[in-house]
Amino acid sequence: MYLIPIPAFTDNYLWLLHDGEYALVVDPGEAAPVQQALAQHGLQLTSILVTHHHADHTGGVAALRDATGAQVYGPASESIPAPFTPLKEGATVHTLGLDFQVLDVPGHTAGHIAFYAPDVDGQPLLFCGDTLFSGGCGRLFEGTPAQMLASLDKLAALPGATRVCCTHEATLGNLRLALAAEPDKADLIAQELRINPFLRTRQASLVAAARRLDASADDDIAIFAALRQWKNQF
Numbered sequence: 001m002y003l004i005p006i007p008a009f010t011d012n013y014l015w016l017l018h019d020g021e022y023a024l025v026v027d028p029g030e031a032a033p034v035q036q037a038l039a040q041h042g043l044q045l046t047s048i049l050v051t052h053h054h055a056d057h058t059g060g061v062a063a064l065r066d067a068t069g070a071q072v073y074g075p076a077s078e079s080i081p082a083p084f085t086p087l088k089e090g091a092t093v094h095t096l097g098l099d100f101q102v103l104d105v106p107g108h109t110a111g112h113i114a115f116y117a118p119d120v121d122g123q124p125l126l127f128c129g130d131t132l133f134s135g136g137c138g139r140l141f142e143g144t145p146a147q148m149l150a151s152l153d154k155l156a157a158l159p160g161a162t163r164v165c166c167t168h169e170a171t172l173g174n175l176r177l178a179l180a181a182e183p184d185k186a187d188l189i190a191q192e193l194r195i196n197p198f199l200r201t202r203q204a205s206l207v208a209a210a211r212r213l214d215a216s217a218d219d220d221i222a223i224f225a226a227l228r229q230w231k232n233q234f
Contacts, residue, residue, distance in 0.1 A: 001096070001121050003165070004041075006033045012056055015127060015165045017096065017120075022046045024095050025070075026115070026127045027167050031060030035067065047095040050074035050084070051129025052109040057167065071095075077111035087113060105131045105155065107148025108138035116158065124162040128155060133166045136231065137198040145225035149201065156199045182206065201227060 006014040008030045015026040016037055024047035028034050038045055045068040048061055052075060061081045065072055073093050076086035087093070089104040093115065100115040108130040115127040130138035131148075132155050140148055182197065182205050197206050201224045210217045210226040217226045 001098075003125075003163075004037060005165075006037055008033055009056055011168050013165070013167050014060075015167070016043075017125075018043050019096055022096055024049060025064070026165070027051055027057035027129060028060035028064055029056035029058065031063035031067075034060060034064060038068075044068065045070045047093070048072045049093065049100070049115050049127060050080050051114060051127065051131075051167070052112040053078040053080060054109065054130070057129065075111040075113045078109060089113070100127075103154060105129075105151035107131060107140055107143035107145075107151045110142040112143070112151070114155070116162075118159075120163075124159050125165065126155070126158060126162050127165050129167055131155065131166075132164060132196075132199075133168060134164075135195050135197075137196075137228070139232065140228060145228060146221045148228070149221055149224040152199055182209070197227060198224070 002018050004016040006016055008014050012029055014028050014034055016034065017024050018041065021044065023038060023043040023045050025034050025045060026049045028048060045064060048064060048070050050058055050061065050072065058081055061072055064070060072084035073087055074080035074084045076088045087102045089102055091102040093100040093102065098117050098120060100117045103114040103116055105112050105114045112129060112131055114129060114131060117125045131151055137148060137152060200206060202220060206227065207223055210223040213230055214226040217223045
């Protein structure tokens with residue numbers, strides 16, 4: 001399998017996975033760069049996976065479906081360009097000879113989902129949309145801090161070798177916050193569970209950082225909410 005990040009807009013990644021003949025694409029906010037990649041590699045698009053309804057993740061869905069006949073899969077409780085197969089946790093998408101498990105990960109949006117394949121060439125693979133970023137997490141537009149914290153806990157419990165495919169490049173900005181929250185972490189790049197404060201909000205150093213922002217933060221959810229609000233303003 002070959003995994004290709006296709007840049008779009010100012011900081012989006014549209015993920016293309018293919019076997020040399022057939023391909024799937026994740027969150028195609030634009031059709032043109034996907035069509036160019038398909039033509040360049042001589043691929044037939046068979047599946048379109050959508051994690052949530054925002055336009056920068058769905059804007060190219062209709063054009064790609066019409067041009068290729070690809071099957072569209074997306075969250076059952078969100079408005080995705082129809083027709084599409086609605087999904088919620090417990091469902092499995094079979095494509096390219098792979099089985100992608102559907103995970104409910106609300107927070108960024110109310111019905112956000114992720115796609116997790118336990119074995120892609122011997123390594124787990126996760127398409128997480130705007131829930132998890134390198135060093136950070138998505139903004140809470142529709143969901144609650146409790147939902148996002150539960151979603152991040154779910155992703156943090158996946159195998160440590162999981163390859164994470166997020167859909168925006170925000171690493172440098174996220175690491176600025178991570179270093180501000182834990183200035184003694186000189187080795188923040190070692191691995192995601194070590195660099196990303198939103199996956200470790202129960203650790204004493206981050207609890208202390210959150211309480212410097214909001215002295216009333218007295219439980220896991222309030223601590224997470226304080227850190228996420230800090231990032232909104234950082």
